[in-house]
Amino acid sequence: MKYECIRSAYGKKLVEAGAVNKNIVALEADLGKSTMSCMFEKAYPNRFFEMNIAEQNMAAFAGGLALTGKIPFIHSFAIFASGRCFEQIRQSIGTAKLSVKICGSSCGLSDFGDGATHQTIEDIAIMRTIPGMVVLEAVDANQVEGLVDAVVAHDGPVYFRMNRSDSPVLTQPGEKFEIGKIYTMREGSDAVIFACGNMVSIALEAADLLEKQGVSLKVLNVSTLKPLDHEYIKSFADGMKAVLTAEEHSVIGGLNSAVCQAIAGSFVGPVVAIGMNDCFGFSTLDYQTILNYFEFTPERIANDVVKSLGAK
Amino acid sequence: MKTVDIEQLNKKAALIRYYVTKMIGANKKGHFGGSLSVADILSAIYFYKMNYDPKNPKWDGRDRFFLSKGHASYAQYAALAILGVFPENELYKAKQVGSMLQGHPDMNKTPGVEGNTGSLAQGISLAAGCAQGLKLDGSNSKVFVVLGDGEIAEGQVWEAATAASCFELDNLVGVLDNNGLESTGVIAERHCIGDIKAKWQAFGWHTIEVDGHDMQQLVNALDASDEIDKPVMIIANTIKGKGISLAENVAAFHNGMMNSEDFDAAIEQLESQL
Numbered sequence: 001m002k003y004e005c006i007r008s009a010y011g012k013k014l015v016e017a018g019a020v021n022k023n024i025v026a027l028e029a030d031l032g033k034s035t036m037s038c039m040f041e042k043a044y045p046n047r048f049f050e051m052n053i054a055e056q057n058m059a060a061f062a063g064g065l066a067l068t069g070k071i072p073f074i075h076s077f078a079i080f081a082s083g084r085c086f087e088q089i090r091q092s093i094g095t096a097k098l099s100v101k102i103c104g105s106s107c108g109l110s111d112f113g114d115g116a117t118h119q120t121i122e123d124i125a126i127m128r129t130i131p132g133m134v135v136l137e138a139v140d141a142n143q144v145e146g147l148v149d150a151v152v153a154h155d156g157p158v159y160f161r162m163n164r165s166d167s168p169v170l171t172q173p174g175e176k177f178e179i180g181k182i183y184t185m186r187e188g189s190d191a192v193i194f195a196c197g198n199m200v201s202i203a204l205e206a207a208d209l210l211e212k213q214g215v216s217l218k219v220l221n222v223s224t225l226k227p228l229d230h231e232y233i234k235s236f237a238d239g240m241k242a243v244l245t246a247e248e249h250s251v252i253g254g255l256n257s258a259v260c261q262a263i264a265g266s267f268v269g270p271v272v273a274i275g276m277n278d279c280f281g282f283s284t285l286d287y288q289t290i291l292n293y294f295e296f297t298p299e300r301i302a303n304d305v306v307k308s309l310g311a312k
Numbered sequence: 313m314k315t316v317d318i319e320q321l322n323k324k325a326a327l328i329r330y331y332v333t334k335m336i337g338a339n340k341k342g343h344f345g346g347s348l349s350v351a352d353i354l355s356a357i358y359f360y361k362m363n364y365d366p367k368n369p370k371w372d373g374r375d376r377f378f379l380s381k382g383h384a385s386y387a388q389y390a391a392l393a394i395l396g397v398f399p400e401n402e403l404y405k406a407k408q409v410g411s412m413l414q415g416h417p418d419m420n421k422t423p424g425v426e427g428n429t430g431s432l433a434q435g436i437s438l439a440a441g442c443a444q445g446l447k448l449d450g451s452n453s454k455v456f457v458v459l460g461d462g463e464i465a466e467g468q469v470w471e472a473a474t475a476a477s478c479f480e481l482d483n484l485v486g487v488l489d490n491n492g493l494e495s496t497g498v499i500a501e502r503h504c505i506g507d508i509k510a511k512w513q514a515f516g517w518h519t520i521e522v523d524g525h526d527m528q529q530l531v532n533a534l535d536a537s538d539e540i541d542k543p544v545m546i547i548a549n550t551i552k553g554k555g556i557s558l559a560e561n562v563a564a565f566h567n568g569m570m571n572s573e574d575f576d577a578a579i580e581q582l583e584s585q586l
Contacts, residue, residue, distance in 0.1 A: 025448070049444070049479070057471035060434045064441020067376075067427055068449060072441075088468070091431040092438055096419050 001201075003166040007105060009141035010162060011036025013148045014073060015043045021152060022047075027062050027074045029055045034164070035075040035105040055080050059088035059100070066098040071152060077111065078104030078120035078161050082127055093157050094130045101151050102127075102159045107137070108198065108248030110164035112290045115283035120161070121276045125253025127159040128226045134179055135225040136160040137197045140169050143223060146177030154179060161197070163248075165287050168201040170221070180224050182236065188218030191242040191305050194233075194259050196222045198296075199246035199274070205298035210305055217305055222255060233262035242308035244272040246301060251275035270308040274301060316360055318527045324394060325355035325527070326585035329555040331390035333582055335403050338575035345565040346460060347387040349491040349524070349550040356530035357456050357487070358391045366395040369424045375453050376446075378439040381460035381489060382416040382430020383567075389413050389422070397424040433466030435459070436486065440476045440543075443484040458487045462494030465503065470515060476543040477516025484543040485534065486517075489524065491552035495566040512545040524548030556581060 018024045018040060025047045032038035032050075041048040051058035055076050062072035074081065081104040082089075093100045104123050111118040127135045134154060138144035144162065151158045170185060185200060186207050195203040200221045207217040220236060222228070237243050243263065245256040256273040263271070276294060284290040291297065328351040336342030358364070362375040379388045386406065393400045398412065406413035412421045416430030426442070429435035439457035446453050463469065476484050490508065492499055499505055512519045518540045522529040530548065537544040552566070553559030556578040559568065570578060 047448070051475060052478075054468075054471035054474070056433075056468045057437045057440075057475055060437030060468070061441035061444070061472065061475060063427065063434075064438040064443070065445040067438070067442045068445025070445050070448070087431060088434055088437070091428060092434045096428040 002169045004141035004169050005166050006138060006141050006144050006162050007034070007036045007164065010144045010148065011039035013145040014040050017148050017152055018044055018047065021071065023069055023071045024152065025049065025065055025070045025072050027051050027058050027072055029053055029058050029076045029080065031076055031105065034077070035103060037073070037075045055084045056088045059085035060092040062100045063092040063096065063098045066100050071099055071101065073101045073103055075103045075105060077118055078107035078123045079118060082120070082123035082159065086126055089157070090130050094133060097132055097156050099155055100157050102157070104159060104161040106164040107161035108163060109281050109290045109294070110198070110287060112284045112287045116280035119281040121250045121281070122253070123159070123161055124225050124247070124249050124255065125257070128253065128258065132156055133226065134158040136179070137223055137225065138162065139197060139200045139221045139223055140167050140171055142169060142171045142173045142175065143177060145173070146175055147223070150177040150179050163198050167198060170201060170204070177223070180227055180229065182232065183221040183223060184218065185221050186217070186219040188216040190216045190240070190309060191244060192218040192220065192236055192240045193244040193246055193301065194220050194222050194236070194255060195246040196225060196255050198248050202296060202298055203246055203301055206301035206305065209298055209302040213306070215305060215309065225255060225258060228258050228262065230262040233259055234266055237263045237267045240269065242270050242272065242305065243267060244274060244301070244304060244308065246274040248296065249275055251277055272304050272308050274304065314360065316531050318531070321355045321359055321527045321531070323586060324359050325351040326555065326582060327394055328354060328387050328390040330582040330586060331393065331403055332386045333556065333578055335386050335390070335406050338570055338572045341567055341569045343383045343386065343566065344556070344559050344568050345493065345552040346381060346489065346491065347384040348554045348556060348559065349552045350381070350384050350387050350458060350489045351555065352525050352527060352530060353458060353487050353489060353548055354387055354391045356527060356534055358395060360531055361534040362456065363453070366397045369397050373451070373453060376426045376439070376442055376455045378427050378435045378455070378457040379417055379429055380435025380439070380457050381432070381463055382435065385415065385417050385430065388417060392424040432463040433468035433472070436469055437472040440472050440481060440484055443476070443481045444479055446483060447481070454483045454485060456485050456487070458489060461488060461490045461492065461505070461508070462499055464488070464508070465505070473512065473515040473517060481543050482541045485537045486543065486545040488545060488547045489550055490547055491550040493552040493561070493563045493566065495563065497563045509547055517543045517545045519545050519547055521547045521549070524550035525554060555585065
């Protein structure tokens, strides 16, 4: 499988978008080499603002820029972008519906080495609670390019999270990204898994394993965590014997919560949540080790599917 | 230089105080203290200094105003009504369901409000970002922001102060409503705030200290800010509750209440200043 860096693709795409739309400006909190906003800085030094390690001011300052018609992209690690400046995003950006774009980089457990302080398992939950906030996660380097176009075009605040590690390429280049669309990555008829980000490729591997056992798993790439139409989500669960959700995020408040809110009262089968079970991560020397520890693996997903079908 | 009629500006400040008091009413809690202390400052900014067309509050070439101490919103609403941005009768519908006037400023509900402020410290960041955006556009517009002295305990204020000086935002003018009181008492007695002037200077701002109830001094300071090539903080020493004797320098009137008798006396006192 081919792997590519989502962050690098993002940085390159933001530069391209900045050439077309001169209102795009970028703000950074001293993590430009990680978030890859450094590419925008190099291309357009006059439209780049190093806000230094002061995320709260960065968020509200970006709101001020948006008041003059700019389209500010603010950058930090996902935990700081969503957590440190939650209230600034809520008040200065959210209540005013300002068109500020918030990039939460190194999301989930992908900052494996830095440990619990820098891993982000709450950002989807936090951002979903802000009225009017759009919440996105691209599955690969191709999709993030379409995501940037969609984010620029959307009139209003958007939060998008990005994995730090190189990610398997699952989509074609040049595909249009539609906010609110759930992408079917693999057809299936026994069970359906709603997955986002890094979990999509793991779910696809699980589907391969299950096929050998005669079990058919439908795999969805939920690149929009909000807004998600309830009837639309229900249409994917209809006729399935089990529903699963998989996210590199807490099982509280994220993708699982979004899906459960939609299918509550209509879907009668088992629903399995794969995510962080109300616990923090820790430091590891490589990404795979922490993914294995928390059982973000094809084998675990396949096992959960089989168990859930047996429970029916 | 614009002509200035100090007496008129004083009367408009008095009118702001009168409207604020009438808006809150008798036997109801409201942010009297900070709304009354800031009235002269708002009068000098809105009715003298700002380049503003009340008939076209979204005109691109306008100066911008942000009330970072958003709990004094009634004073801002009074000023906007006096300017004619919206009718006076809207003032008396404040906080009612469907009203354009919220407890704290809301740009999507109130004509003339430039940003959503009142979660303390955020207004100065918004103002600085707005000043930066105007500079990118090559605009000559200025951005005014009013902060409270209780508010500057927030770390974000100093993040914004650093950014404004780092980005050389010479189109940004702050006024600190330095009334010495916060909700629960005298700030200096409750928490060491330090040398306010030295702090702003250390963060790269030019400071001018004035009596915040002396209109001539306020006007002179605002005019002087035009000539400074860095962000300016006008430290305006004020009296919380200014204009109503029983509210002056009383911390409880931060968000206080008057009984009918006191309210009538306050209105009488304010009317005498109109």
